[in-house]
Amino acid sequence: MKALSVLRLLPLVALLTAWLPTAALAEGEAAVVAGADAMYTVNNTWMLVATFLVFIMHLGFASLEAGLTRAKNTVNILFKNTAIISIGLLTYAVVGFNLMYPGDFSLGGWFGFGGFGIGVSPEDMMVAGDDGVGIYTYWTDFIFQAMFAATAATIVSGAVAERIKLHSFLIFSTIYVALVYPWVGSWKWGGGWLDEMGFYDFAGSTLVHSVGGWAALVGVSLLGPRLGKYVSGGIKPILGHNMPLATIGVFLLWLGWFGFNGGSVLSADPELVSFVFVTTSLAAAAGVIGAMTISWIIQKKPDLSMALNGALAGLVGITAGADVVSVMSAVIIGLLAGFLVVASVMVLDRCKLDDPVGAISVHLVCGIWGTLAVGIFSAEHSFVTQLIGVAAYGVTCFIAAMVLFLVVKAIFGLRVDEKEEMIGLDLGEHGMEAYSGFEIHNS
Amino acid sequence: MKALSVLRLLPLVALLTAWLPTAALAEGEAAVVAGADAMYTVNNTWMLVATFLVFIMHLGFASLEAGLTRAKNTVNILFKNTAIISIGLLTYAVVGFNLMYPGDFSLGGWFGFGGFGIGVSPEDMMVAGDDGVGIYTYWTDFIFQAMFAATAATIVSGAVAERIKLHSFLIFSTIYVALVYPWVGSWKWGGGWLDEMGFYDFAGSTLVHSVGGWAALVGVSLLGPRLGKYVSGGIKPILGHNMPLATIGVFLLWLGWFGFNGGSVLSADPELVSFVFVTTSLAAAAGVIGAMTISWIIQKKPDLSMALNGALAGLVGITAGADVVSVMSAVIIGLLAGFLVVASVMVLDRCKLDDPVGAISVHLVCGIWGTLAVGIFSAEHSFVTQLIGVAAYGVTCFIAAMVLFLVVKAIFGLRVDEKEEMIGLDLGEHGMEAYSGFEIHNS
């Protein structure tokens, strides 16, 4: 501010020298920088908040899966979820991030790889938007995307629960999350061929949820149903052992979705992020109402599991288009997702595809629905392109998961033996119980 | 920055032309805008953080209510809470928001309605403060308030638990949250008659908590106590079935309160938000100490339920004045709220008002206390005006809840039959158990 007092004393002198306007402008420039710095900081801060929200989804998945299955397999499920987030973060650092965002593609828009590991020199640290204003750091970019990566594998975990061998599952999901998820993800979010074609998937109805969902479908097909699930032509419901835990899971997932969708704006843009909060919340609410109503009508009883899955159905459904559909469309998308999830659960049971937590119905069926809904409810997006995207991910992930699961099956086997399945994987695989001291009669 | 180099080369020419000062100012102006843009973004981001914090309170309520009641009614409680947040969000979008913030009142400051549905044209998107700096978007305004709305109904849920018919409760709370809550809310937060009178309720000791509390009181009175609660002149404690779940509930509520109170600043103002964090935290802590001490003295045993309700008592108590009382006053308000909640629980039991989770004591009694405390501890607010506000909400909500409950009772009945109450609402209403496989002996 010293320049200022000089100016006050000697305005005319100042006007005749070269440095005045420069100083005035430099001052203005500094101010511009200060505003942009603050914008960079708030953008980055929001993305870190979104990051920890996506992180907590992993506790949501763990709780939901454990709650909807039997007490005798709880430790196994918790172990898998603790391991997956850890494996997912580390593999994403080693290889996933640079596969998903390769920079350049070496095979058209189909495949690229930016090298092993993460780390940059300071001058590359800030990632800026088109206007040059920083939106986040390189590190934020990595950790936000890393939190996403592991969700795909976690989705599989619920579908194959209560009968898959622990190490077989861990090997499958390590490779799926390290290689398949980022590779197909690059097609859209890495700027690959589907991105160039105009395919739209805002936060991952297809790229995350259906990618996990397809692997879940393959896993369930190969494993077969749990013992006693389909007997003499009938369907025997196998009840979850802890509904408060399942409810905690769904609420934490809903919470995390504010980061999953809200962070996918990739900045703290006030209008976009807040709009995404609204569409996300209302779609989830409509999903609950949809699933609750239809299941109440069909089963004559209000079904908590269905209401909970309805919330997730609405959330998965809105994920592809949360920023490009209207509020009313979001409600319709969520409501239909709520109907769909109930129908899908019933159809899968008819097909003897035993998915203990409804992961295929929630993540695959509603993931497809949400992606197609963008082509229906947003005038700027083509239904056909959306369909091509859905099909491309479907074919690729189905084949990749099938090959991977078959290789793992050939080497290690997939399913625990009958005796272990009866006593539960907690004692069988881990030698411990989830609820030591409690009197529990296992079905 | 091109202008800059020109200036360096030709300062004198520049001084003699009209565009120099304009350019210099325009540069400065751009800088001002950039700073204001960043401020708008951080304000809005904080409000969205507050929004997801208030969202998680619904999981807090669900956990607390389920934990403090019996295992046989757990599914029912979880179902109600999942349904209420969903219904609350949707009805607030359809009618609540425009009832609560009508813009203009058609009946003095008593009633106004801005029309059905939400949605605006882009030019109305930014909501700015008095200085013209944006504080949040229209969408943020909606979704933050929408998260609040459902809490009022959730409060009722705990008080009427273990004996109310599911559909009767859902119908009551849908109407209460869609119409009554926003209508009476408009009197203060919508700029209505109580606001003009100088009534103060920062974040809703009265507007949210007592509004729910009055309906809880009416519901409990109409339903009568649970079977076996008051027998042969004595009070038989009916214990909660899952204290870790109740504790999770209280900590999540406390967490959510940082958004409930912190977001009620309606901007990210550093001094106000951080001050509110301090008063909120210390009042909650003092509430724990107050309830813990007094119950330890009276019952000779340190009571976990009372300590937990003490935290909520302190939080409800500080909600009305978190930004206008001193730190020391916040501690006193919380401490007294802790005493009050214990006394109230005992008095209600004497009156045979059976409130399984203490919702009336926490939300109504401490809501009134907190509102009156503003008139005591803040020199700028009148005790009499605070009392008028409390009375106005009391009379209106009591009558509204009474009429609504009586109409619902006349049409659908309120209470499940005795047999269903004995076997529990989980089997009775939902045909499922919360803890399948566990050996549980119901009281």
Next chain:
Amino acid sequence: MKALSVLRLLPLVALLTAWLPTAALAEGEAAVVAGADAMYTVNNTWMLVATFLVFIMHLGFASLEAGLTRAKNTVNILFKNTAIISIGLLTYAVVGFNLMYPGDFSLGGWFGFGGFGIGVSPEDMMVAGDDGVGIYTYWTDFIFQAMFAATAATIVSGAVAERIKLHSFLIFSTIYVALVYPWVGSWKWGGGWLDEMGFYDFAGSTLVHSVGGWAALVGVSLLGPRLGKYVSGGIKPILGHNMPLATIGVFLLWLGWFGFNGGSVLSADPELVSFVFVTTSLAAAAGVIGAMTISWIIQKKPDLSMALNGALAGLVGITAGADVVSVMSAVIIGLLAGFLVVASVMVLDRCKLDDPVGAISVHLVCGIWGTLAVGIFSAEHSFVTQLIGVAAYGVTCFIAAMVLFLVVKAIFGLRVDEKEEMIGLDLGEHGMEAYSGFEIHNS
């Protein structure tokens, strides 16, 4: 903007008067302020987010401790954790904050006290960085640090669980958190002698975790093992009663650590905070992998408790150097912490030091490891100085905890009687059960 139109009309006149450059600069200056205001606001907002994240760690501790111990002591553990956070917040307001950040030291860098209570005049409200830009308010500074304070006492809680008298524990931890934690904390974070010596502890591997860990070690030594733990030369595992609860605990602690470490940047600096997110996450993940692998090899079974403690080990390990070690170093630190925690649990059991939740192994052993790791993996820090710091805290905290525990033991006794330990502290101390209605056979 009025000045602007004048300028447009009368540029030459303006140039010849004294106020033009002043106005131009003032405009620029206002712009600088606007940017700085926004930066202050986002810095402060991030610190408040970090504050609520650290708050939720207390729920994490409560859940983890309750989950890893027996059902008959659950209410007692939940009560302790609810009480400690409340006591911690209040004592930190009364005395702790001004002991830890005394401003001036009266005894060299060894002891200082800024007076009782908190509260400032408005002109002191903003705490600014070296560049004059605000980073948080006085209130934020207090509440963020207050949330930290109680964690030290909570760490002790888990180690002494299932056998310590409630009031003895509360008296010990009140004094420890009110006086010892802030006093020794002042040596580094308050600018005391260890800070001047160049000792480095970013977020508290030593100042928080080992301070709690030393007291845990003393408590465990004085109390002796739980009945039946070490019988006839063998070690009898006493299993936790609720593994979902323990898992919830660990995930919430991991979540909270984003605030614990991320907030310790003491601003929203994009590069530093995001880098800390990355090192923290990868160290936690590596800790899981380390503990999982080593325990799988040794015990032949994948152990969920070890995997969970591995996450915490990695988190405690990275806490001292999260901002100064490389990503690869963070992974190595976490991995070794995962090995260490498993080894330490086994060694402690050999020494008949019975720590039900592994608190000493996680917080003390990995706290020391993390502090020394700064001297190994960061070229700018001295291993010897780190060792001096570790020793200084070790000697002081060990002696302080020993004296305190012995005084409490002499006056009130430390351990519940044998009968109470058998029936459990829930019935013995609180007269209530955590899981009313459930059939539980206690070991």
